Amino acid sequence: MSLFLHYLSLPYLVSGIWFTIEVTALGLAGGLILGLVLAAMQLSRFWLLAAFARGYTVIFRGTPLILQMVFAYDALPQVGLKLSAIGAAGLALAANEAPFIAEMLRAGVLGVDRGQVLAGQALGMTPSLLMRRIIAPQAIRTMIPAFGNETVSALKNSSLASVISVQELTLRSTQLASSTFDFFSIFFASGLIYLLLTTGVSLVQLVVERALDLDRPTTPNRFARWLPWYRAPLVVGPVVGEPVVATDEPPDNGIPYTAKDAKVSRADRTKRSVTLTRNNIAVEVNGLYKAYTNQPVLAGVDLTVRMGEVVALLGPSGSGKSTLLRCINHLEGWDAGTVKVGGRRMGFREDGKPLSPRAIAEERASVGVGMVFQQFNLFGHLTALENVAGPLRWVHGVSRGDAERRARELLERVGLSHRADALPRHLSGGQQQRVAIARAIAPNPSVLLLDEPTSALDPELVNEVLEVIRRLAVEDGLTMIISTHQLRFADEVADRVVFLSGGSIIEEGPAHEVLTSPRNPITARFLRVMEADKPTGAPA
Amino acid sequence: MPEWFSTETPTRRTSSMLAGLLGALLIAGICAPISASAAPAGCAALQAKYPAWKGKTLVNAINPHTPGYEAIDPKDPDKYVGFDIDLGEQIGECLGFKLTYKAVTFAALLTTLSSGQADIVISDIYATEERAKAADFVTYSKVFDGVLVAKGNPKKITGINTSLCGAAAAENTGYVEVPLVQDLAPKCKAEGKPEPTIQLYDNNANCIQAILAGRADTYVNDVNTVDQAVKANPDKLEKAIAVTIPYSVGIAVPKDKPEFRDAIMAALVEVQKAGIHKELLKKWDLDPNNFKEPDILSVK
Numbered sequence: 001m002s003l004f005l006h007y008l009s010l011p012y013l014v015s016g017i018w019f020t021i022e023v024t025a026l027g028l029a030g031g032l033i034l035g036l037v038l039a040a041m042q043l044s045r046f047w048l049l050a051a052f053a054r055g056y057t058v059i060f061r062g063t064p065l066i067l068q069m070v071f072a073y074d075a076l077p078q079v080g081l082k083l084s085a086i087g088a089a090g091l092a093l094a095a096n097e098a099p100f101i102a103e104m105l106r107a108g109v110l111g112v113d114r115g116q117v118l119a120g121q122a123l124g125m126t127p128s129l130l131m132r133r134i135i136a137p138q139a140i141r142t143m144i145p146a147f148g149n150e151t152v153s154a155l156k157n158s159s160l161a162s163v164i165s166v167q168e169l170t171l172r173s174t175q176l177a178s179s180t181f182d183f184f185s186i187f188f189a190s191g192l193i194y195l196l197l198t199t200g201v202s203l204v205q206l207v208v209e210r211a212l213d214l215d216r217p218t219t220p221n222r223f224a225r226w227l228p229w230y231r232a233p234l235v236v237g238p239v240v241g242e243p244v245v246a247t248d249e250p251p252d253n254g255i256p257y258t259a260k261d262a263k264v265s266r267a268d269r270t271k272r273s274v275t276l277t278r279n280n281i282a283v284e285v286n287g288l289y290k291a292y293t294n295q296p297v298l299a300g301v302d303l304t305v306r307m308g309e310v311v312a313l314l315g316p317s318g319s320g321k322s323t324l325l326r327c328i329n330h331l332e333g334w335d336a337g338t339v340k341v342g343g344r345r346m347g348f349r350e351d352g353k354p355l356s357p358r359a360i361a362e363e364r365a366s367v368g369v370g371m372v373f374q375q376f377n378l379f380g381h382l383t384a385l386e387n388v389a390g391p392l393r394w395v396h397g398v399s400r401g402d403a404e405r406r407a408r409e410l411l412e413r414v415g416l417s418h419r420a421d422a423l424p425r426h427l428s429g430g431q432q433q434r435v436a437i438a439r440a441i442a443p444n445p446s447v448l449l450l451d452e453p454t455s456a457l458d459p460e461l462v463n464e465v466l467e468v469i470r471r472l473a474v475e476d477g478l479t480m481i482i483s484t485h486q487l488r489f490a491d492e493v494a495d496r497v498v499f500l501s502g503g504s505i506i507e508e509g510p511a512h513e514v515l516t517s518p519r520n521p522i523t524a525r526f527l528r529v530m531e532a533d534k535p536t537g538a539p540a
Numbered sequence: 541m542p543e544w545f546s547t548e549t550p551t552r553r554t555s556s557m558l559a560g561l562l563g564a565l566l567i568a569g570i571c572a573p574i575s576a577s578a579a580p581a582g583c584a585a586l587q588a589k590y591p592a593w594k595g596k597t598l599v600n601a602i603n604p605h606t607p608g609y610e611a612i613d614p615k616d617p618d619k620y621v622g623f624d625i626d627l628g629e630q631i632g633e634c635l636g637f638k639l640t641y642k643a644v645t646f647a648a649l650l651t652t653l654s655s656g657q658a659d660i661v662i663s664d665i666y667a668t669e670e671r672a673k674a675a676d677f678v679t680y681s682k683v684f685d686g687v688l689v690a691k692g693n694p695k696k697i698t699g700i701n702t703s704l705c706g707a708a709a710a711e712n713t714g715y716v717e718v719p720l721v722q723d724l725a726p727k728c729k730a731e732g733k734p735e736p737t738i739q740l741y742d743n744n745a746n747c748i749q750a751i752l753a754g755r756a757d758t759y760v761n762d763v764n765t766v767d768q769a770v771k772a773n774p775d776k777l778e779k780a781i782a783v784t785i786p787y788s789v790g791i792a793v794p795k796d797k798p799e800f801r802d803a804i805m806a807a808l809v810e811v812q813k814a815g816i817h818k819e820l821l822k823k824w825d826l827d828p829n830n831f832k833e834p835d836i837l838s839v840k
Contacts, residue, residue: 075655176617
């Protein structure tokens with residue numbers, strides 16, 4: 001026991017820790033940098049880069065670290081690269097860690113909900129912006145445990161540097177054992193030292209996990225409270241210059257769905273449709289064709305939508321509604337045909353060549369096509385307020401104060417100002433979809449695309465969302481294309497109904513007309529199936 | 541502290557050398573190289589003949605797991621001590637260079653040298669034809685091996701002969717004893733006995749532990765190393781016998797530096813002429829019969 005304690009405190013062994021830490025740190029830092037490059041290459045759309053990264057991973061994940069150490073130490077000097085022992089060990093460890101870290105990064109990135117990526121793209125975020133603001137912050141949270149693992153494993157693997165003369169803990173232990181013959185005391189001591197180091201890593205991991213936990217109450221700050229200059233916050237008052245948020249406003253779900261506008265007279269409707277035909281064209285789709293492995297999803301669609309017009313896309317599942325909407329803001333490519341928004345041909349340069357993802361993103365932002373998804377696709381790590389304000393700042397360069405003001409204004413409009421600081425996962429589906437609508441209209445898009453905005457909602461939550469959309473149509477005169485199964489809603493809000501089946505438009509016309517007296521038998525059958533929701537008779 | 545470490549009083553020569561060193565250290569700031577007072581007479585001429593290494597610091601790759609030859613100092617683990625360490629420093633002093641040490645596994649000694657990560661290897665390595673393909677050797681010591689066995693020699697092992705048939709021998713990776721034991725296989729077969737098995741380890745400590753743990757029956761290695769192991773574990777280990785091995789211990793130098801090899805050889809001759817080699821054998825309690833006049837082993 002006394003020998004054990006003697007070796008545990010022996011400066012020779014203790015100072016070996018620094019070499020162990022040095023090699024580990026070099027390995028992890030280098031591995032992180034290399035791993036980032038590898039992961040980026042693997043996720044890249046250029047197959048050659050991806051193939052190279054695959055090859056690297058196969059080699060360095062598939063050969064023992066001890067060989068890589070000896071290689072870095074003894075073989076690299078033959079080509080003129082003579083690193084110090086620690087340098088060679090750090091390089092080998094980094095090269096070995098890189099593929100593992102790259103896989104962690106890749107899993108983290110791919111683990112971020114694909115819908116959020118789509119939503120970010122639809123908001124006009126460039127790929128790098130998406131990575132920085134949406135993917136990375138969420139991926140990093142999920143990667144912390146894996147990274148803790150990797151750190152512990154690198155720390156233990158650093159002991160292999162003993163074969164190339166790095167004076168780390170293991171080498172020092174074996175040398176000491178050789179000269180003193182106190183084999184067991186020494187190895188128990190160095191074992192305990194390793195255990196202390198790895199325990200330290202675990203503690204750091206726990207602290208980081210805690211610090212990044214979104215559900216952790218943020219105020220008052222648990223650490224800041226102990227700092228000498230910390231002062232308890234005064235009662236939180238309203239932000240200067242802003243109206244006090246009404247705390248006694250109707251609670252959530254407090255947007256009653258009123259069908260009063262359904263009673264718009266036929267004369268009014270006719271008058272409105274005449275006005276609309278004089279408006280400029282907002283969206284023009286010509287001969288749009290898209291197929292997945294020879295199975296056409298869109299079989300030559302022509303559609304013209306005028307400014308201020310509300311078009312409801314109807315049709316059975318798989319008829320191409322979602323695909324059509326995604327093509328309009330170029331979230332998906334197509335095989336033939338053109339899409340013009342505000343007179344601009346989306347996705348192509350003036351000379352007809354396809355745009356890069358970055359340029360497409362910028363085009364989306366400048367043309368102004370907002371999109372609302374069936375699954376809401378709110379950014380999971382951001383509060384309701386930030387979901388709306390963030391993209392305004394990042395994509396449109398709006399100042400922090402203006403973005404927040406605009407976001408609060410919109411949240412109030414959708415009846416959610418009291419939930420501004422809530423995370424999406426703490427909101428109901430209907431609330432999430434209302435935030436998503438606020439987010440989509442925040443940059444004042446010229447067209448708003450809504451892809452089955454109520455299909456994922458519980459029946460009792462449908463109306464609050466429909467009411468928000470209805471107000472956008474009626475009060476703002478926003479141009480909208482909505483794919484929906486809500487026939488009554490379509491009848492009340494839409495100027496025109498477009499019926500898709502098998503990737504083609506089989507019937508279109510004034511909403512009430514098509515919905516009450518369809519000409520195409522397929523339309524008629526579909527409407528009969530949806531009978532329960534079908535508007536009956538003509539409104540007064 | 542193990543007994544073997546408390547060597548006899550330093551010889552007069554060593555102590556006067558130490559005194560000279562101390563004195564020189566004190567006035568080092570003001571004048572003259574330290575070595576002048578201690579180095580053998582012929583060394584000045586050698587430094588003039590081989591000026592390339594004067595004032596340099598060279599890297600000596602060692603496998604510091606052989607107490608008596610090279611191991612860390614248990615009293616001050618930041619230092620390496622042993623016969624080879626002293627001899628190397630004497631040669632360095634003669635040619636005017638200093639040594640730093642790089643600890644590697646035994647099997648990595650020559651690769652470390654040939655990759656340029658070390659300049660010289662003085663680490664109780666036997667000069668064999670096979671190894672001379674990787675480095676040139678300046679031999680300086682005869683080899684006597686001891687056969688380390690568990691107390692009472694339960695397997696009745698009598699040397700590197702058919703008494704090893706069926707036994708498990710612990711050896712270091714890359715040691716010359718490995719092929720010697722392997723060569724016994726046909727002889728054992730001829731006598732209708734099972735072949736000896738070999739367990740390969742990284743260093744002496746692990747080989748000795750293998751016998752202590754009952755995993756191996758014997759460990760054949762340099763007799764001094766075996767004696768040290770017996771001294772450290774007198775109740776559990778014993779030396780069955782000492783045998784001669786047809787090799788010499790050598791200093792390994794890169795093959796592409798014949799001038800360096802010749803300088804080392806010449807310096808070793810001077811060190812031996814001055815009687816330092818034999819004094820060091822005595823200091824480290826090694827058999828004076830180990831002494832050998834230097835030769836060069838170099839193959840194409």
